[in-house]
């Protein structure tokens with residue numbers, strides 16, 4: 001019997017670690033396992049400290065920051081928690097109002113909601129039908145007592161890239177004291193990020209969506225921005241986050257960032273574009289969700305709806321054929337609620353249930369695209385024949 005072909009198209013959730021990244025990490029399990037805080041006691045500690053500082057330097061350079069403006073964390077979720085809660089409390093002398101967008105990752109949404117329970121006022125700004133923030137609404141939301149604005153760089157579900165620079169300029173022209181945070185977890189490595197050019201105060205990075213390891217990320221904190229510490233228990237990361245750092249992860253993070261090339265990104269875009277073209281040619285009534293201008297869309301992202309069929313059914317049928325995709329965002333699809341992101345974009349319940357996210361990587365091949373489209377065509381045909389939504 002032929003083995004089931006496996007095609008992994010869930011690269012916005014996480015990616016396969018590159019062998020070069022893994023090789024860079026292995027010595028930090030086997031040979032260099034001291035803790036950096038022992039740098040004042042012995043030479044293994046000094047070696048570890050150096051490895052961390054080299055990684056910090058390298059990652060800072062990638063985003064146009066200074067090394068001392070980067071703190072390492074356990075990933076995008078933690079960076080967002082520190083940015084939102086630590087950022088808001090750090091500026092509390094200026095006010096207690098914060099602003100986020102309606103399509104943020106849950107780590108931003110829930111951090112902001114927690115602050116609202118603790119006495120901050122929260123304004124949530126809407127998006128249009130392609131997932132772009134409504135700039136006028138953002139402008140109206142800014143107040144004298146606003147201390148923090150957080151808008152994601154790119155949406156993890158529909159791939160829409162925001163114009164962060166424009167928003168930063170607008171927000172700061174109204175109230176220059178405001179701290180602007182952007183969650184660039186899904187953008188890390190894929191899209192040019194220059195903090196000086198963007199003008200942001202805080203920026204979230206993560207390693208595992210660009211062939212780096214899971215469980216490691218970073219937060220850029222512009223020099224002079226006050227952050228209230230909330231992980232107590234030591235002085236590490238410029239006394240902002242207690243705990244022993246994930247040294248192999250940090251080394252792997254820097255390596256992954258270093259090796260993700262423009263050619264790789266072009267290759268992945270090519271796969272994505274081929275997939276979309278074939279889907280449009282071979283399947284009827286396909287709808288693209290998110291930015292229609294592909295220049296304003298994450299290079300590895302396609303989010304499609306197939307009229308009359310539910311995303312959940314497509315995902316399950318594809319999985320039976322070895323193809324891994326998701327409906328809604330990874331952390332949300334455990335429930336059968338429609339995606340809050342598509343709902344914020346003005347979709348009906350029915351349309352919001354129909355979305356399927358296909359996200360590609362350098363480990364996918366053109367043959368996998370052909371195979372997936374063939375399977376998808378049959379799955380959609382079958383489901384439409386069974387669909388009560390499709391009248392005769």
Ligand SMILES: Cc1ncc(COP(=O)(O)O)c(C=O)c1O
Pocket residue numbers: 013074075076077078080105107152154155156183184185186206207208215216217
């Ligand atoms: C936009 C966005 N923000 C934050 C996160 C959380 O990152 P991590 O998985 O590193 O905690 C993710 C990952 O799913 C994401 O896509």
